[in-house]
Amino acid sequence: MSNEQRELRIKKLETIRSHEIQVYPERYSTNYELNEVSVLEDGTSDIRVAGRIMSIRHFKKLSFITVSNIQASLQLLLKEDEVGEKLFNQFHNLFDIGDFIGVEGHLYTTKTKEKTLRVMNYVFLGKALRTLPEKWHGLSNVELRYRQRYLDLIMTQETQSRLLARTKMTRDIRRFFEDHNFLEVETPILQHSSSGALAKPFKTFHNSLDTELNLRIAPETYLKRLIVGGFTKVFEFAKCFRNEGLSPQHLQEFTMVEGYAAYWNYEDTMKLMREMILFILEQTFNSTTLTIQGQIIDFSLEWDIVSFKDIILRDTGIDIDLYPNVIDLYEETQRNNIDLEHEHIESLGRGNFIDLLYKKMCRPKLIKPTFLIQHPIDLSPLARANQHNPTLTDRFQLVVNGVEIINAYSELVDPLEQKRRLEVQAILKSNGDLEAMEMDEDYLTAMEYGMPPISGWGFGIERLLMVLTDSETIKDCVMFPLTKKQ
Structure with missing residues (x-):
């Protein structure tokens, strides 16, 4: 935008002030939102609305103006013989596209069937000093779209x-859990240890306590402390932070919805999650059928349930049960010409290696909603071991269109077994596996006071929205994604 245009607008601003009109008035009393006007009957009078001017079509004695906000647009008709010469000319001399206006009038429908407000009076509500970009649509500079999200x-x-x-979905998720008697809670973001997930934390420093802290990677261990404390059904909308690589499916700062139910197992949670997804689809998107990547998916149909072992066998021909040692498994993938493209592949534990194999070879092929179950135990340090096969866990992930959108477990509540598993993770961490979990003595102490059977789940709001809106990248699902500093 040229400085010339900005200077021109500042001159108009000074002219407005010289007419003793307030450039930035403190309020304007509306009686309808823009999105409410379209359902009113023709002839409805005394309608007062406000919005940003998005277009002006000027004819000799009349003008059509479009005003809008995030929810709707409305066409206005400004006629010289209805508002008077003074107000008519004042509009054309002082208003620009991008300015804010408050109008009062009555409703009619034009010949082209567009609901339109005939303006009887208007008030200036704010000057935009910069012109809105003309060539914004399909803007190829994506970085600029994220950097100036307001535009x-x-x-x-x-x-x-x-x-x-996103906003509606958040509201509907809250309503769903509250209707199922879950209580919303908040747990700390600043934590001494980064437990609750396999991820690399952001570190920060607390000056008064003279100690290094982590930004949480998950709210898990604190939510479970609440179960120890007597809560039976809890959930949290938790801002989480993971200091990991950028990808179309990952954010370093994201909103996780995590929850726990005492006396449940993962199969109870499966039912709840299916019910929740269907509720969101009906409430937020008004349909249980979506088109994703050109494929029509009806979520109300039966969902597939498939085991980790079976899906890897199906897509790679490798039976992971035959390779209890990670080195043997790695060699078998090489014999099968599978390149996993990971720079520190030798440092990965067996669980993370299997996870990498699945993510590369199997997950992209899962399009319809699929519950993936029976994860190897070394991939799930906080999940309960299966009663019949202790090398597997009672866990599921929901995958849609090659993207994991929900992760859930029957939780491990045995403190001695938990300590043993965290010790294994600590060894992996000291051997260079940056994503291994660290020891959390405080959480182990809480466990020793006794835990009931528990099932829990977690999912990212952005990831879920990305799948349900068929977005190309997760950054499109954040109000203000992080961009490099200019």
Whole structure:
């Protein structure tokens, strides 16, 4: 935008002040939101609405103006013989696209069937000193769209509807859990140890306590402490932070919904999660059928349930049960010409290695909603071992269109077994596996006071929205994604 245009607008601003009109008034009393006007009957009068001017079509004695906000647009008709010459000319001399206006009038429908407000009076509500970009649509500089998300929201219909869906979805998830008698809680972001997931934390320093702290990677161990404390059904919308690589499916800062139910197992949670997804689809998207990557998926149909072992066998021909040692398994993948493209592959424990194999070779092929079950125990340091086969865990992941959207377990509640497993993780960490979990003595102490049977789940709001809105990248599902500092 040229400085010339900005200077021109500042001059208009000074002219407005010289007419003793407030440039930035403190309020305007509306009686309808823009999105409510379209359902009103023609002839409804005394309608007062406000919005940002997005277009002006000027004719000799009348003008059509479009005002909008995140939820709707509305066409206004400004006629010289209805508002008077003074107000009519004032509009054309002082208002620009991007400015805010408050209008009062009555409703009619034009010949082209567009609901339109005939303006009887208007008030200036705010001057935009910068012009809105003309060539924003399909803007190839994606970085700019993220950096100036407010402009993307003004200019791009798709961004508006996706981020509105995020807000609605959050509301609907809350309502779903509250209707199922779960209590919403909050747990700390600053933590001494980074437990609850396999991930690399962000570190920070607490000056008063003179100690290094981590930003949480998951709320898990604190939510479980609440179960020890007597809560039976809890959930949290938790901001989590993982200091890991960028990818179209990963964010370093994201919103996790995590919850726990005492006396449940993972199969109870499976039922709950299916019910939740169907509730979100009906409430937020008004349909249980979505088109994802050109494929129509009806979520109300039966979902597949497949084991880790079976899916790897199906897609690679390798039976992971035959390779209890990670080195043998690695050699078998090489014999099968499978390149896993990981720079520290030799440092991975067996669990993380199998996970990598699955993510590379199997997950992209899972399009319809699929519950993946029977994960190897070394991949799930906090999950309960299966009663019949202790090398597997009672756990599931929900995968849709090659993306994991929910992770859930029957939780490990045996403190001695938990300590043993965290010791194994600590050895992996000291051998260079950066994603291994660290020892958390405080959590182990809480466990020793006794835990009931528990099932828990976690999912990222952005990841879920990305899948349900068929977005190319997870950054599109965040209000303000992190960008490099200019």
